[in-house]
Amino acid sequence: MTSAVADFARPRGVLAPVVTPFTADRAPDAARFVRHCRWLVDCGVGLAVFGTNSEANSMSVGEKIGLLDALAKARLPAHRMMPGTGCCAFTDSVELTRHAVELGCAGVLMLPPFYYKGVPDEGLFRNYAEVIERVGDQRLRIYLYHIPPVSQTPISLRLIERLVDAYPGAIAGIKDSSGDWNNTRAMLERFQPRGFDVFAGSETFLLATLRGGGAGCITATGNVNPGPIARLAASWGDSDADEQQAALDRVRAAFQNFPMIPALKRAIAHHSGDPGWVTVRPPLVELTDAQAGLLMQALEAAGHAMPGLSGGV
Amino acid sequence: MTSAVADFARPRGVLAPVVTPFTADRAPDAARFVRHCRWLVDCGVGLAVFGTNSEANSMSVGEKIGLLDALAKARLPAHRMMPGTGCCAFTDSVELTRHAVELGCAGVLMLPPFYYKGVPDEGLFRNYAEVIERVGDQRLRIYLYHIPPVSQTPISLRLIERLVDAYPGAIAGIKDSSGDWNNTRAMLERFQPRGFDVFAGSETFLLATLRGGGAGCITATGNVNPGPIARLAASWGDSDADEQQAALDRVRAAFQNFPMIPALKRAIAHHSGDPGWVTVRPPLVELTDAQAGLLMQALEAAGHAMPGLSGGV
Numbered sequence: 001m002t003s004a005v006a007d008f009a010r011p012r013g014v015l016a017p018v019v020t021p022f023t024a025d026r027a028p029d030a031a032r033f034v035r036h037c038r039w040l041v042d043c044g045v046g047l048a049v050f051g052t053n054s055e056a057n058s059m060s061v062g063e064k065i066g067l068l069d070a071l072a073k074a075r076l077p078a079h080r081m082m083p084g085t086g087c088c089a090f091t092d093s094v095e096l097t098r099h100a101v102e103l104g105c106a107g108v109l110m111l112p113p114f115y116y117k118g119v120p121d122e123g124l125f126r127n128y129a130e131v132i133e134r135v136g137d138q139r140l141r142i143y144l145y146h147i148p149p150v151s152q153t154p155i156s157l158r159l160i161e162r163l164v165d166a167y168p169g170a171i172a173g174i175k176d177s178s179g180d181w182n183n184t185r186a187m188l189e190r191f192q193p194r195g196f197d198v199f200a201g202s203e204t205f206l207l208a209t210l211r212g213g214g215a216g217c218i219t220a221t222g223n224v225n226p227g228p229i230a231r232l233a234a235s236w237g238d239s240d241a242d243e244q245q246a247a248l249d250r251v252r253a254a255f256q257n258f259p260m261i262p263a264l265k266r267a268i269a270h271h272s273g274d275p276g277w278v279t280v281r282p283p284l285v286e287l288t289d290a291q292a293g294l295l296m297q298a299l300e301a302a303g304h305a306m307p308g309l310s311g312g313v
Numbered sequence: 314m315t316s317a318v319a320d321f322a323r324p325r326g327v328l329a330p331v332v333t334p335f336t337a338d339r340a341p342d343a344a345r346f347v348r349h350c351r352w353l354v355d356c357g358v359g360l361a362v363f364g365t366n367s368e369a370n371s372m373s374v375g376e377k378i379g380l381l382d383a384l385a386k387a388r389l390p391a392h393r394m395m396p397g398t399g400c401c402a403f404t405d406s407v408e409l410t411r412h413a414v415e416l417g418c419a420g421v422l423m424l425p426p427f428y429y430k431g432v433p434d435e436g437l438f439r440n441y442a443e444v445i446e447r448v449g450d451q452r453l454r455i456y457l458y459h460i461p462p463v464s465q466t467p468i469s470l471r472l473i474e475r476l477v478d479a480y481p482g483a484i485a486g487i488k489d490s491s492g493d494w495n496n497t498r499a500m501l502e503r504f505q506p507r508g509f510d511v512f513a514g515s516e517t518f519l520l521a522t523l524r525g526g527g528a529g530c531i532t533a534t535g536n537v538n539p540g541p542i543a544r545l546a547a548s549w550g551d552s553d554a555d556e557q558q559a560a561l562d563r564v565r566a567a568f569q570n571f572p573m574i575p576a577l578k579r580a581i582a583h584h585s586g587d588p589g590w591v592t593v594r595p596p597l598v599e600l601t602d603a604q605a606g607l608l609m610q611a612l613e614a615a616g617h618a619m620p621g622l623s624g625g626v
Contacts, residue, residue: 057429060405061373088370089376090594090595113370113595115370116370116463119597123595123596126595130339149430150430151428152430153596282440282443283429285432285439
């Protein structure tokens with residue numbers, strides 16, 4: 001295998017873990033999904049569909065494949081896609097990953113198996129090795145997904161090293177959602193020089209990540225503030241970069257006072273005029289009207305807008 | 314719906330979360346699985362297939378349905394079966410639960426969705442409600458699965474109360490794997506009198522649970538020590554009950570010094586003479602030979618045996 005450095009079209013900049021719209025019956029809503037993805041791409045943001053903020057694990061493998069096929073059919077650009085494909089069962093991860101590779105996706109974002117806790121690195125290594133070897137496709141590019149607050153299954157620096165050594169072509173990078181800048185910095189220093197692309201898990205660390213040589217960020221609020229976040233990723237060397245970062249942080253802070261996924265969906269419902277967007281799957285619960293009122297006030301105060309968002313089918 | 318108390322054939326006594334054998338290629342091995350299930354039933358233990366110790370979440374829904382069909386085809390008794398059917402996606406839980414009900418299983422053991430952490434009880438209530446209403450079958454009997462050390466998603470007493478009130482026919486009981494006797498006792502006092510059957514999550518609490526009016530236990534070591542555990546469940550009023558409990562505890566303690574699932578599989582491999590039993594799926598890892606040696610020593614010292622276990626196909 002060639003080194004990951006040799007790739008010519010690796011994802012960079014900003015991607016959103018695209019929120020998944022559901023119908024009133026809580027089925028995945030492909031039409032709304034395609035429309036939102038198109039708006040995000042038009043705003044300069046890539047499509048990390050099936051992330052934590054996508055309620056990915058609240059959908060079956062078949063439902064996710066259906067949504068991916070809907071994006072392909074609508075001719076959304078596969079080279080802007082990095083679907084989440086990491087499941088508890090490696091057989092599920094293989095099925096979903098293979099499908100993503102066959103559609104030409106730029107990469108996949110892969111959770112470790114997250115049911116068992118306190119598992120050895122050897123077991124996590126075997127999980128990724130099984131997927132890589134069973135998919136068996138030179139086009140496969142895996143971005144590891146480190147999100148210990150949710151998965152409770154951290155990806156250690158030692159595990160990354162072992163994976164990069166064993167599979168330098170397939171192991172392409174990481175999303176670090178630890179919220180711990182010391183960890184992100186260690187990854188940037190140790191692995192980014194080897195062509196292992198580090199994405200921060202939130203735009204809060206976007207400027208610091210780019211200044212540290214990283215690739216960008218994959219961030220929940222990319223769903224609702226895509227233009228300004230993408231602008232910072234494109235202009236981070238400019239003199240107003242710190243001001244841009246501060247403006248992004250104000251919008252982020254407004255969302256972080258609420259459960260993130262229901263808050264994102266509520267903001268989209270509000271700005272698109274499409275109330276169906278608020279629906280979540282269990283175990284999540286929609287914001288109350290009182291919470292939604294406070295969220296909208298806070299967003300207005302932070303200067304938040306969603307220009308160009310449309311609610312029409 | 315009628316009260317759960319009216320059922321005439323509710324599972325009681327001891328069930329094992331049946332360990333799942335895999336082939337060398339890590340595919341579910343239906344032939345070995347059927348053989349082990351038959352031995353367990355012959356030893357007086359019911360089949361809580363697809364539990365935590367079954368590596369259930371390391372298998373796809375399709376793989377689990379395949380194993381369930383193999384049990385049915387082999388005419389294992391469905392009234393002794395309580396398959397685990399709780400997945401992160403309620404659509405998966407519905408598919409698997411419906412299949413179990415159609416096969417006539419006595420009940421299903423249902424994890425809450427376990428990816429998101431810190432979710433509200435309202436969201437967990439909605440998860441169970443979706444499954445109950447979509448399966449829509451009067452034969453459905455759900456045993457809630459409370460295992461916070463692994464799922465990190467506890468089932469509170471308040472949630473149980475709400476579920477029992479809303480679905481007295483479908484919500485049949487719980488497996489309490491909290492390891493916290495105060496919690497088990499609270500469930501026994503509050504809910505067992507309403508016909509909600511409390512199973513301890515380990516035989517360590519078997520005698521205490523039965524004395525408290527509970528239904529029995531669903532225990533990992535039911536896979537490897539079924540006869541003696543079942544005997545205590547059948548004779549817990551006898552004068553030697555405390556001695557029986559102490560003997561069970563000694564065998565349990567020998568296993569608990571090792572990762573449980575690999576240790577169970579190693580013991581079965583040893584006593585059946587079938588080395589293929591040791592295979593696990595990632596993220597788990599087999600015991601080393603050194604660990605296995607220590608385990609076997611400890612089991613011998615505890616007086617452990619597996620009479621009647623056969624390795625032949």
